[in-house]
Amino acid sequence: MAATISLTPREAIRHRPWWAHLYVQVLTAIFAGVLLGHFFPEIGVALKPLGDGFIKLVKTIIAPVIFLTVATGIASVGEAKTLGRLTIKTFAYFLFFSTLALVVGMVVANVVQPGTGMNIDPATLDAGAIAEYKQKAHETTLTGFLLAIIPETFVSSLTSGSILQALFVAILFGLALSRTGAAGKQVLGILDKVSVVFFHIVAMLMRFAPIGAFGAMAFTIGKYGVDSLANLGALIATFYLTSLFFVVVVLGAMARLCGFSIIRLIAYLKAELLLVLGTSSSEAALPSLIEKLERAGCAKPVVGMVVPTGYSFNLDGTNIYMTLAALFVAQATGIQLSLGEQVALLLVAMVSSKGAAGVTGAGFITLAATLSVVPSVPVAGLALILGIDRFMSECRALTNFIGNALAAIVVAMWENALDRDALDRALRVEPAPGLAARPIETDMD
Numbered sequence: 001m002a003a004t005i006s007l008t009p010r011e012a013i014r015h016r017p018w019w020a021h022l023y024v025q026v027l028t029a030i031f032a033g034v035l036l037g038h039f040f041p042e043i044g045v046a047l048k049p050l051g052d053g054f055i056k057l058v059k060t061i062i063a064p065v066i067f068l069t070v071a072t073g074i075a076s077v078g079e080a081k082t083l084g085r086l087t088i089k090t091f092a093y094f095l096f097f098s099t100l101a102l103v104v105g106m107v108v109a110n111v112v113q114p115g116t117g118m119n120i121d122p123a124t125l126d127a128g129a130i131a132e133y134k135q136k137a138h139e140t141t142l143t144g145f146l147l148a149i150i151p152e153t154f155v156s157s158l159t160s161g162s163i164l165q166a167l168f169v170a171i172l173f174g175l176a177l178s179r180t181g182a183a184g185k186q187v188l189g190i191l192d193k194v195s196v197v198f199f200h201i202v203a204m205l206m207r208f209a210p211i212g213a214f215g216a217m218a219f220t221i222g223k224y225g226v227d228s229l230a231n232l233g234a235l236i237a238t239f240y241l242t243s244l245f246f247v248v249v250v251l252g253a254m255a256r257l258c259g260f261s262i263i264r265l266i267a268y269l270k271a272e273l274l275l276v277l278g279t280s281s282s283e284a285a286l287p288s289l290i291e292k293l294e295r296a297g298c299a300k301p302v303v304g305m306v307v308p309t310g311y312s313f314n315l316d317g318t319n320i321y322m323t324l325a326a327l328f329v330a331q332a333t334g335i336q337l338s339l340g341e342q343v344a345l346l347l348v349a350m351v352s353s354k355g356a357a358g359v360t361g362a363g364f365i366t367l368a369a370t371l372s373v374v375p376s377v378p379v380a381g382l383a384l385i386l387g388i389d390r391f392m393s394e395c396r397a398l399t400n401f402i403g404n405a406l407a408a409i410v411v412a413m414w415e416n417a418l419d420r421d422a423l424d425r426a427l428r429v430e431p432a433p434g435l436a437a438r439p440i441e442t443d444m445d
Contacts, residue, residue, distance in 0.1 A: 022206060023271035029214035030278045036214075037221025044222020050215020051279055057205050057212075058284050061198060063158040063166040065287045066308045068195040069294075070167060073301030074174025075188045083175070083301070089414050090306050093407055094314040097254075101246060101316040102346050105323035108242045110342075114234040115331030120384065163283075167308045202287040209271075213278025220280070220390050232388050235328050239392060242320055243399045251316075251406050258413055259420075262406065264427040268292070269405055273398060280390060282311065282397040282404075289405060297422030298412040306411050310404035317399025321392060322349045322367050329371070329381035341376050 019025070037044030074083060149164045151157035157165040177184045252262040266273065269292065272285035286307070293303045326345055330337050337345070349370045371379045385392070412418040 022209060023274050025210040026213050026271060026274040026278055029210035030217050033214045033217030034221050037218040038226055041222035044218035047215040048219040051212050051219060054208055054212025055279060055281055055284050059161060061201055062286055065198055065290060066163065066166045067158060067170040068191055068198060069290055069300055070170035070304035071174040071177060072188060072191050072195060073304045074171060075177035086305055086415060090309060090411050093411060097316060098314055098319050099350060101319035102323050102349055104242065104246055105320040106342060106346060108238060109324045109327035112238050113331055114238045115328040118332040119334055120332050163308045163311050199291050202291060206288060209275050213275060216279045224390055232385065236388060236391060239321060239324055240395050242324065243317055243395050246316060246320060247399060247402050251403060254410060255406060258410055260427055265405060266402065268427055273401065276397045276401050277394055280393045280397055282401045293408050296426035297419030298408050299417035302412040302415055302417050303408050306408040307404055310407055314404055314407055315400045316403035317396035321396050322370060325367055325385060326371060326377055329384060330377045332384055333378060333381050335377060337376055
């Protein structure tokens, strides 16, 4: 009688044909989208609904996934003091690295000076081209941002599309659930089962990722064209290389201190990163990121707190872009900023960047808001980089995504809520010497 061979889920993934892996399909779709957009730009532009439709599909489940992950995680912990400590550590991490990203962007802009020599008269710029962004920037205030976290109703927090509103009600619900006794435990059991269903929905929707990436990339190349990259190649190259330096060296050093390689983490998240690249939106991969971080050993409360919050407060790529682009505009228009004016620009950017969401174009709006407060640099100068912002958006989203993934692992380690064995298995490395495994309770295998 023939023996029956049973494969674990990870072994089954390894034994799938190469073309069946999601990252291969997404990468192929991106390449096909670039070719189509370049040779048949009209068709490429017409395919925009494919990318938009996929992002809308993912957004339908983002709020429920955040709500279920955070509420069940907090209810399992059951202590407000633990939540408070987690919140303090999370925001301390965010403040340090987001500020560091602003500083890195400013230093690189001063050293490389990508805009020097362009000698553009601000009066000749088309201010009308950025009128829409200026209007949105003026509507963005710190007070308005904070008030927008509070939803109109409990249900609207799950339907408004606001990540922070979903996080807000999830924290309240989780804390209340932890104090409801036996009835709370019954509700918690139901929510755990509902969570499994939603993550199955995530897996189903990810099958459409190649189609979304194909449509989004075909639109980007078809509408803006590869030729637009040559005009401002120095700025684009500077931004991409700076972001690469920040990820590999700065974030890589943090990962190394925690006993793992940032390159291994990037490899683990390759499918999600390719999806972010194809759609220019880090939100498209948010549900999948949550599931993968839990599988890698991060406790559910940590993932639920750090990842959604990081999408508005820990935007490393956006911060690098803001100071780098602002100084580029100043250099291109012949405006010499003193050290004091640059510091003022950085301080304003520290505040305005906290309201940016992880969606396409938010970085440009936040930059417009920053320059509106700093009169030394003309807001009209943003017209110089409007045509290439879509290509910059992809790099911003990738850097933001990697930064938030690392943040969840680091904060989990600080909270003694990281299963080192699960992390090592996920990253396919041997356990780091001197770092004992810390098992946690989780419903994810």
